[in-house]
Amino acid sequence: MSRTHKPKLAVWKFASCDGCQLSLLDCEDELLAFAEVIQIANFPEASRAVIQGKYDISLVEGSITTSHDAERIHKIRRQSKILITIGACATSGGIQALRNFTDVSRYTSIVYANPSYISTLNKSTPIRDHVYVDFELHGCPINKYQLIEVCSALLHGRAPITPSHSVCMECKRKGNVCVMVAHQTPCLGPVTHAGCDALCPSYNRGCFGCYGPKETPQTSSLAKKWKEIGATNDDIVRAFRGFYSYAEPFRKESEAYEEE
Amino acid sequence: MKKNRTIKVDYLARVEGEGGLKIRIKDGEVKEVKLNIFEPPRYFEGFLRGRLYSEAPDITARICGICPVAYQMSSIHAMEAVFGLKIDGPIRELRRLLYCGEWIESHVLHAYLLHAPDFLGYQDAIQLAGDHPEVVKAGLRLKKTGNEIVNLLGGREIHPINARVGGWYKIPPRKKFEALLEELKWARDAAIDVVKFTSSLNFPDFERDYEYVALSHPDEYALNEGRLISNKGLDIAVDEYEEHFEELHMKHSTSLHSHHIGYGAYHVGPLARYTLNYEKLSPIAKQAAQEAGLGTACYNPFKSIVVRAVETLWACDEAIRIIENFEMPATPWLDYQICGGIGHAVTEAPRGLLYHRYRLDHKGYIRTAKLVPPTAQNLRTMELDLHEFIPPRLQKSHEELTWECEQAIRNYDPCISCSCHFLKLDLINE
Numbered sequence: 001m002s003r004t005h006k007p008k009l010a011v012w013k014f015a016s017c018d019g020c021q022l023s024l025l026d027c028e029d030e031l032l033a034f035a036e037v038i039q040i041a042n043f044p045e046a047s048r049a050v051i052q053g054k055y056d057i058s059l060v061e062g063s064i065t066t067s068h069d070a071e072r073i074h075k076i077r078r079q080s081k082i083l084i085t086i087g088a089c090a091t092s093g094g095i096q097a098l099r100n101f102t103d104v105s106r107y108t109s110i111v112y113a114n115p116s117y118i119s120t121l122n123k124s125t126p127i128r129d130h131v132y133v134d135f136e137l138h139g140c141p142i143n144k145y146q147l148i149e150v151c152s153a154l155l156h157g158r159a160p161i162t163p164s165h166s167v168c169m170e171c172k173r174k175g176n177v178c179v180m181v182a183h184q185t186p187c188l189g190p191v192t193h194a195g196c197d198a199l200c201p202s203y204n205r206g207c208f209g210c211y212g213p214k215e216t217p218q219t220s221s222l223a224k225k226w227k228e229i230g231a232t233n234d235d236i237v238r239a240f241r242g243f244y245s246y247a248e249p250f251r252k253e254s255e256a257y258e259e260e
Numbered sequence: 261m262k263k264n265r266t267i268k269v270d271y272l273a274r275v276e277g278e279g280g281l282k283i284r285i286k287d288g289e290v291k292e293v294k295l296n297i298f299e300p301p302r303y304f305e306g307f308l309r310g311r312l313y314s315e316a317p318d319i320t321a322r323i324c325g326i327c328p329v330a331y332q333m334s335s336i337h338a339m340e341a342v343f344g345l346k347i348d349g350p351i352r353e354l355r356r357l358l359y360c361g362e363w364i365e366s367h368v369l370h371a372y373l374l375h376a377p378d379f380l381g382y383q384d385a386i387q388l389a390g391d392h393p394e395v396v397k398a399g400l401r402l403k404k405t406g407n408e409i410v411n412l413l414g415g416r417e418i419h420p421i422n423a424r425v426g427g428w429y430k431i432p433p434r435k436k437f438e439a440l441l442e443e444l445k446w447a448r449d450a451a452i453d454v455v456k457f458t459s460s461l462n463f464p465d466f467e468r469d470y471e472y473v474a475l476s477h478p479d480e481y482a483l484n485e486g487r488l489i490s491n492k493g494l495d496i497a498v499d500e501y502e503e504h505f506e507e508l509h510m511k512h513s514t515s516l517h518s519h520h521i522g523y524g525a526y527h528v529g530p531l532a533r534y535t536l537n538y539e540k541l542s543p544i545a546k547q548a549a550q551e552a553g554l555g556t557a558c559y560n561p562f563k564s565i566v567v568r569a570v571e572t573l574w575a576c577d578e579a580i581r582i583i584e585n586f587e588m589p590a591t592p593w594l595d596y597q598i599c600g601g602i603g604h605a606v607t608e609a610p611r612g613l614l615y616h617r618y619r620l621d622h623k624g625y626i627r628t629a630k631l632v633p634p635t636a637q638n639l640r641t642m643e644l645d646l647h648e649f650i651p652p653r654l655q656k657s658h659e660e661l662t663w664e665c666e667q668a669i670r671n672y673d674p675c676i677s678c679s680c681h682f683l684k685l686d687l688i689n690e
Contacts, residue, residue, distance in 0.1 A: 013278060014300070015300040015302055016325075017322050017323060017324050017325040018324065018325045018326060018675075019322075019324075019325020019326070019328070019418040019419060020325065020418075021325075022325045022326060022369075022418060023418065025369060025373060026407060026417055026418065028400040028401065028403055028404035028407070029400075029404070031400060032386075032389055032393070032396065032397065032400070035386045035389070040384075040386060043384075046373060046374075046384050046385065046386070047383050047384030047386070047387075048377075048383045048384065048663075048666075049383035049384060049387070065300045065301075065302075066300050069300065094322075095302070095304075095307075095319065095322045096302040096303060096307075098303075098307040099303055099306070099307065102307075104303070120300060120301055140322065140419060141325060141416075141418040141419050196416070199415050199416060199421055200415075200421050200429075202415075203415050203421060203422050203429045203430045204429050204430045204592075205421065205424075205429045205430075208318060210419070238311060238312065238315070242318075242319075243322065
C-alpha cells in the first residue's frame, strides 16, 4: 500500500504504571523500523518534541480516575482518527479499580496525611466508558508483538489478528500439563483472554487473569471447580478481583461469592 | 536578560509518569521550585489490605512497569522477614541475576533513550538514531540483553511472574541460562564502550554536598540485603528505616516527600550506591570507572549517566559470574510456616532504595502496608538541585535554561508512576 505521508502516532497516559507504553520501547529489534514507517508525533515518555494532531493513531494507556482526565480523554478522541486502548487499566479500569468496591475516601486517608489535597473520582473506569474506542488490546502488560500487529493492521485497514480464545487453549497448544488437573492449583486460564502464551502455567503456577475475561467466559462453572479443589469463597473473590476486577464477568463472579 | 521570570514545563518529557516543573525567579533569585506531580493516586497501600501475603509481589509490581522486579524483590523479602525465612545459595544468586537483568534494561533505557539526547541536543533517541544509527542500535541491543534475563527467569520483561516468597515457581534448565552467556559477554564489552562514550559528554560544572543513602553489604555490591548507610554517619538495620526517615505530604504533589529526620533531604540511586559501595564493584567495573575519570565518589548529578553505565557494566559482569557458577537448587522454593507479624525490606531499585513494610495476621493476610519508592525520596533533592543550579545560569536563553532544568530532573531518572505520580516545568519570572 503506498502512502504519501507517514501516519502520525501519539501515546497518551492516564492512571497506570507506564508498562504498556514501555512495551513500545521494549521492541528493541523493531523500534527503529517502526519509527521509519510511523511518525512518533507525541510520546512524552520518549521525546520532548510534540507534533500537533490530528493523529492517525492514538494509543491510550491508563484508566480515568479524575474529573480532569475525564475531560482530557474527549480532547484526545477529537484529535485521533483511530483510538486504541492498551492494557488492563485502559480497557477495564486496572488494579486501581479495586477502589470501585469500597469508599475511596477510606483509601485516601490510609495513603495520604492530608486527604484534602487529593482530588479523585470514586471509580476508576475504562476509556470505553467515556469515548468511542476503535480497538482494545488486553493484558497487564500487553504483548508487544500484538501491539505492533494492531497498529499495522489498523493502518492498513484490516482487522487485527489477536485471538480471543482462552489461555487454556494456549496451554493445550503448548503441551503444558494442566496445573489444575495435575496439581489442584487454582487457575483462571479457562476464562482468561489469550495473549500471554500461557505464561503462568508454563512456570507451574495458576493463571491469575492478567489478560482479562475472554469472550463468553464461564466464570461460574470455573468458580465451582475451584471450590471442589478447596478454594474458599474469599479465594474466589480475590482471584476475580485482580487486574481486571471491574470487567463485568469478573466483577459479577466476585460479587456472587462475596454475597454468600 | 530579565531579572524576574517563570520557567514552566507543563509536561516533563522522557520521564516515567506525569509531572510538571514550575520555577519562580525574582530579582535574580530562585524563589520557588515546585516539582508538580499530577499523576493520579492509585492507592496501592489501601487495597493491599485484606490481600494474602503471596499476592503482594504481583500486585505491587503494577506500581511500576519500569522496575517491577524491584517491587517484587522488596515485597518478597519483607514477607520472608515476617516468616523468619532466610534464603541463601543458588536461589539467592538467581534473585541477584533477575535484578541484574532489570538494572541493565532500566539503566540502558534511561542512558540511551531518555538522557543521552539531552547531552547531544536531540529531542529524542529516534532523532539521535537518524544521525547515529549504530549508537542507538547498540544501545537497544544492550537493553535487550537485560530484558532477555528478565524474560527467561521472570517469564516476561514487564511484570514478570516467576519470583515468589521462598524462591521461584520454576527454575529454567541450566542450558537456557548458558545460552545467554555469549550475548552477555558482548554486552559487557559494549558496556565498557558506553562508559567511555558517556564520560566524553559535556557536563555542567555542578556539585552538591549530598547525603547519600544506600544499602550496603560486606561481601557484595548490595542489591537485596544489607544495612542502610550514608556518607553522613547513618548505619542502621533495614527495620529501623521509619525511625530515621519520614514522608511529608505536600500540597503540590500526589507524591509524598521523604526526608531524613534531623538531616533533611537525601539522595538515593546510582550516585549514592557508587559513592558508598565503590569498593564492592568488580575489578572490570572499577577499571572502566577510573579510566572514565570518575574517581571513587561522584557529587555531580549530571554524571549519573556515567555511573549508570558503570553499574550496567557491573551488572553484566555479575550476571556472567552468576550464570557461570550456576547450580540448580534442590527445590525451586523453600518451605515456610505462615505466621503473623511485621516484616520490613529495602532493596536497590535501579533508581534507588525501595522500602516495603507489611503487617500480616496469623493467616498471612495483609493488615497494613507501607511503600516508599525511590523517586519520593529524591523529590526534595531534585528541587534543591534547581535552587542552586539556576542562579549562575540566568544569562542563558529561556529555552536553553528550561531544557537544562528538565535535564537536571532527568538526572534522577525519576519514575513518577512509582512515586505515585508525572512531571510538568513551570518557570515563573516575576
